[in-house]
Amino acid sequence: MIQLYNTLTNKKEEFKPLTPNILNMYVCGPTVYNYIHIGNARSAIAFDTVRRYFEFRGFKVNYVSNFTDVDDKIIRAGHEMNMSTKQVADKFIKAFYEDTDALNIERATHNPRVVDMMDDIISFIKILIDKNYAYVAQGDVYYRARKFKNYGKLSGQSVDELEQGASERVTSSELEKKEDPLDFALWKKAKKGEISWDSPWGEGRPGWHIECSVMATKILGSTIDIHAGGQDLEFPHHENEIAQSEAKTGQKFANYWMHNGFVTIGEKDEKMSKSLGNFVTVHDLLKKVDPQVIRFFMATTQYRRPIQYSQANIDEAQTNLTKIQTAFENACYRLKDADNSIIESRTSEKIKKYHDAFVKAMDDDFNAQNAIAAVYELAKYINVYSSQKEVGKDSLTALNSELEKLMGVFGIRLKKNVLHDDKIESMIKERDEARARRDFAKSDEIRDQLKAQGITLEDTPQGTRWKK
Incomplete structure (x- = not known):
């Protein structure tokens, strides 16, 4: 039974999908005006890990994550780089895929772009105007936030608190056009030289919030299982998505809301951001x-907790990942002299114990810290088993298979580094013979020759191992 923390209710809840064994999930994607920073990557990794765990538990996941390719920041970037808005977006969407592929983030089922949804956005806004939830003001279109019942329910703020904050953010020219400081833009009148589209209200482009509502509901339906994103999107973005989506459809927009913690940096633990x-x-x-290592560093922290970015923490992640990788390689190495016995009952019990501990942790709001602790214990047992004088092939295979499956949830691919090269094997044999006759000068010479070729030797009770 998977339980997750629902920001909408401020408590953990049992996950109950709209359709058995199917998860419809929408995750707010990047505004593509620059390369993603590791704060952006944290969200992508966190919810890719959530997705992978649902798949591990047998769910079919429809995963939608958008590209915001119409935005003030993209327009400014275009001016600075002497590129069109489309050229800027295309450049950084390509870079996004390159970076996230490197981090082994599964491609979304759909990656919609705003420019491909313009007719749907205009139709959505028309419905809100017809329902009197929105109004036209000098070529702009605004949403009547106060008209939506329980506006502020996601962020847990009262309308009075929100009004005060809005008054401080809104310019005097905007206040003149708005009926209420709380109201937010659904459509923005075109400025000279900016990208724009025709609409019933004149040339312009959509506001940020309406874009995600349209993409989510068009692809996944009026009600979705999970909507997710960074904590900084909780208000106003997600709050406004709820208001405009539910006003349009008359149905609950998302049953569960998930928000990942920030990546912090520096002595003051400041939130990492481009601004x-x-x-x-x-x-x-x-x-x-x-x-x-980057993936491991981020995926093994529970998604709601902040992550402090530092070289020391990256180094620690490298050390811990190497320990798990080494355990995997130890078992791979022993396969060459293992017998063909069936899996021993003790090994089966250990595998079940660590598997169950992993599932228990991840079922509890994706508690990655406790889950990786179970993986560390499994890796320790693999080391102990691999060091025995006699080992079984089926047991080694089962242990490594389980380790691969659990690490796969974190998006980590373990490397089968048991290499075979006649020249290297011959040199190792010559070194072993030199050591046997206590010719340590020759032994060291061969080790140094191999080291110069990038080959590391490890002397074990079962013989000398090597890896690149």
Whole structure:
């Protein structure tokens, strides 16, 4: 039984899908005006891990994540780079796929783009105007936030608190056009030189919030199982999505809302963001750090908790991932001298124990820390078993198969580094013979020759192992 924390109700709830064994999930994607930073990647990794766990538990997942390719930031980036809005969006969508593929993030079932949804957006806004939830003001269209019952229910704020905050954010020119400071834009009148589309209200382009409502409901239906994104989207973006979607359809927009914690950086643990200028792009980080280490670093923290980005934490992730990888390789290595016995009952019991501990942790709001602890215990047992004088082929295979499955939930591919090369094997044999006759100078010479070729040796009770 999977339980998840629902931001809408502020409590853990049992997940009950609209359709048995099918999950319809919408995750807010990037605004494509720059390379994604690791704060953006945190959201993509967190919900890819959630998706993978649902698939691990037998669900078919329809996963939708959008590209916001119409936005003020993209227009500004186009001016700075002397590119069209489309060229900017295409450039950074391509970069997004390259970076997320490197991080082993599964491609979404659908990655809709705003520019492909313009007719649907205009039709959606028309319905809101017809229902008196929206109004036209000098070429703009605004949503009457106060008209929607329980506006603020997701963020847990009262209308009075929201009104005060809105008054501080809105410019005087906007206030003149709005009926209420709380009202938000569904359609923006075109400015000279900006990308725009024809509409019943004149040339313009959609507001940010309406875009996700249209894409989510068009692809997944009026009510979806899970809507997810970063904590910073809770208000106003997700709040406004609820208001306009439910006003249009008359149905609950999403049954569960999930929000991931921030990535923080520096001594003050500041939230990483482009606006603060304290961000590290995935594009740059991938040049220095193994993508699997980045993935492991982020996926093994429970999604609602903040993550502190630091070199020390990256190094720790590298160390822990190496321990698991080494356990996997130990079992692979012992396969060459294993017998063909069936899986011992003790090994079967250990596999079930660690599997059940993993499932129990992940069922509890995707508690990745407790889940990876079960994986560490499994890796320790693999090391103990692999060091025995006699080992069974079926047991080794079963242990490694379980380790691969559990690590797969975190998006980690374990590498089968048991290599075979006649030249290297011959040199290792020569080194072993030198050691046997206590010719340590020759032994060290061979080790150094192999090291110069990028080959690492490890002396074990079962013989000398090597890897690149």
